């Protein structure tokens with residue numbers, strides 16, 4: 597089986613033009629097949645504020661009313677996706693930008709039954725692995741925005757870490773998949789504010805302990821839940837680390853490895 601990198605880029609990196617450009621140059625240089633998953637929550641929040649559309653996040657998920665859905669679709673599947681594609685083209689990486697509605701790539705359903713009404717937030721039902729395989733046979737890479745659809749004409753907003761996990765999982769029947777969560781910190785840290793405290797490896801047992809000690813909190817909790825879900829469903833390698841040193845995450849010199857017990 598060929599190797600496939602599924603790489604998620606964090607919101608704080610996307611929001612910094614210089615960091616994004618530096619990251620994309622490293623990403624473009626990776627040999628072989630690759631999928632870049634992005635969000636862009638920070639820009640969506642800023643634009644919504646300028647448009648006087650109040651925003652609310654609960655457990656890291658954006659409450660997505662119909663006006664917010666328009667904003668996130670324009671920001672993620674529009675500007676951010678196409679800006680990344682254009683920069684990759686400039687770096688000689690022939691990328692194709694899509695969201696989950698394109699080619700029926702990712703089917704989801706509107707989240708129901710939760711105590712909170714999340715609005716137009718999509719929980720994923722299926723990822724069409726052959727859609728991605730077909731593109732990757734022709735092009736170097738796919739850039740994937742976190743907008744899905746329900747097959748009945750409704751767009752839905754889905755967390756980008758979850759999109760990366762589900763896409764990595766679906767493609768692991770066709771490729772040896774390595775999933776990398778890259779963001780602004782050096783990995784999962786013992787002190788969330790100190791890049792010198794990277795935890796080299798986390799397994800389900802140490803994860804539970806670190807959670808209890810509140811060493812891991814906020815956005816890192818769903819990221820690690822996604823990381824373990826991927827590892828337990830066929831993804832070969834899962835790494836969390838700093839976007840600025842993407843090359844070192846690939847070689848294993850940097851970042852946190854997510855491993856089995």
Ligand SMILES: Nc1ncnc2c1ncn2[C@@H]1O[C@H](COP(=O)(O)OP(=O)(O)O)[C@@H](O)[C@H]1O
Pocket residue numbers: 605606607608656778779780781783784785786787788811812813814815816817819
């Ligand atoms: N132990 C930890 N190590 C690193 N980051 C942590 C830790 N615990 C909590 N965090 C927080 O998790 C955040 C990353 O989650 P999130 O903001 O959702 O990621 P992304 O940038 O990919 O969207 C970090 O910015 C940090 O504030």
Ligand SMILES: CC(=O)N[C@@H](CCC(=O)OP(=O)(O)O)C(=O)O
Pocket residue numbers: 605606607608634635636637638640656657658668717718742753754755756757
């Ligand atoms: C449902 C939901 O919360 N969707 C996310 C999608 C973007 C995302 O995940 O972006 P980051 O990776 O930058 O956080 C949101 O709108 O914020």
